[in-house]
Amino acid sequence: MLKTGWLVCAVLLTACGAKTSALTEQEKKVVREMTTDMKSRCVGRYLIDLPINAQPIGDAKFDGVRxxxxxxxxxxxxxxxxxxxxxxxxxxxxxxxxxxxxxxxxxxxxxxxxxxxxxxxxxxxxxxxxxxxxxxxxxxxxxxxxxxxxxxxxxxxxxxxxxxxxxxxxxxxxxxxxxxxxxxxxxVQGRSEDEIPTEPGTCFVGGFMPGKAIAEEEQISTSYVLADKTDVSFSWDSFANLQAASTLLRRIRSAEVQDALKAAKGHVIRSGSVVLPSGMKVDEVLASALTLVQVEGHHCSLETNYLGSPKTPYIVLDMETASPNFMAEADTIRQSSLTEGEAVALWDAVSSSLRPRPNAF
Known part of the structure; x- marks a missing residue:
């Protein structure tokens, strides 16, 4: 159930903890435009803040029913x-x-x-x-x-x-x-993207499944694409009853991943374990490398709750630039809409906002 795209190919070699260079004035302007007006979105039993123009698509599975x-x-x-x-x-x-x-x-x-x-x-x-x-x-x-x-x-x-x-x-x-x-x-109930439920339950695109997190198998998959930068996307996957085979930081140390990173002409921007403002402890990896369309792009990934349970679902959050998605065909992508500094700043603004939705569980 783990993602195996170039995320897994573009991470942690010898540059663990590498620092990002300071943003230029133009980059700061781009970041302000993306992050000044953020909107909270309900994903699974969590909240995350995204640029206001992020467009969603997704589905859910409850007890195996899509x-x-x-x-x-x-x-x-x-x-x-x-x-x-x-x-x-x-x-x-x-x-x-x-x-x-x-x-x-x-x-x-x-x-x-x-x-x-x-x-x-x-x-x-x-x-x-x-x-x-x-x-x-x-x-x-x-x-x-x-x-x-x-x-x-x-x-x-x-x-x-x-x-x-x-x-x-x-x-x-x-x-x-x-x-x-x-x-x-x-x-199940219909739900607009702007609606943040106050009762226990799980959000998915266009819907809400009420109920406490007890034993029901929940799998939520959601993707968001920036309307004005369609090669930039976020994806969310959460699994209430799935355990990861290993941690993100352990998996990316494999020889296979090192070879793939080298082949993709990539480098690690940052990797390690961090504690979010919400108190959630997560592993993250940020990397730059050639994407599937053979242009330089970025892939940032966060994982947490590897043991996956109804009250602590296994979570995978990714961000990609210069990569095709439901709004950007591969042949339309010529370069990343974001520089490395802009991509990291956007990732930090979004990932740091991840928190459990009040009363969700």
Whole structure:
């Protein structure tokens, strides 16, 4: 689950603790423009301050169920659900299996919809199922998808019963998986990017899952891109029940990483363990090297809570410059929008603001 891009290739050799040169007046101006007007964002059960023009994209997983949310009017939601219903009912299996298996309102509730299908019209059997569940709430369409199996009611099972291709112990977890998705989507709420909840729960882009951090498996992934410097991005990943194989500072000392850094013509700007103003102890690495588009850029990374638990989720925060993302195509990047000094200053302003959201846990 660890990121293995050029972050891991561009860190800690012999320059641990290297100092950044003083900013020029022009660099100070750029940094002021980026950091004077920052806005707090809710990510997972934490808060972090980002430039006001940072644009988000992301999703979440709760107990293995992927969740996304998108701003949408109720009329748009109803129209989209009608289109989806028609599309799925008209889809035919290339091998003649029944493609559309079930659908309707989720537990009879308004502004909800669910579908159970084969998921793939070219599927070689009808055992695998895809459950889609939708809900409109507070101006957002919430979308959940989960895979399931039903070899008990599958045509494939009946067709090949008693043959070498038969299913010896048929199972059906569609009811359990549907119940899980229904229970989750009943709880989840739509949420605007400006809204900072005051009750326990987890934020993701466009949504909020209320509840104390007890045992539920939570995985939050969010990316932010600066609207006026689209090669500059931040990414957040948090895992409530995942333990890292090793620490960031230990991993980057490997011979593989040293060779990769050399190949990327890079250098370490700074690395080590720091205590943030919130009291959180984190490991960080800042480096400069050739990016995937073969121009000099920067990668800053922070990790903490390596043992990952509901109350102390494993966190990975990254910043990249001169790298493609959901707003910047690779062929549009000619150079980094930020100098090394500007990149470090922006990273320091953002990373130092990381703190638990009050009452989040």
């Amino acid at each position: 969740v996304t949310a998108k701003a949408q009017s109720l009329e748009q939601f109803q129209h989209e659900m009608h289109q989806r219903d028609t599309e799925l009912r008209e889809t035919k299996s290339t091998l003649g299996y029944t493609f559309f298996l079930d659908g309707g309102r989720m537990r009879g509730k308004e502004n909800t919809q669910y579908f159970v299908t084969l998921g793939d019209s070219g599927a070689t059997n009808d055992i695998e199922r895809v459950i889609e569940v939708y809900k409109w709430d507070r101006g957002y369409k919430i979308d959940m998808r989960i895979e399931a199996f039903d070899s008990i009611h599958a045509e494939y099972t009946r067709k090949y019963e008693g043959t070498p291709y038969g299913i010896p112990n048929p199972v059906n977890d569609v009811p359990d998986k549907s119940r899980l998705a229904f229970d989750l989507i009943e709880r």
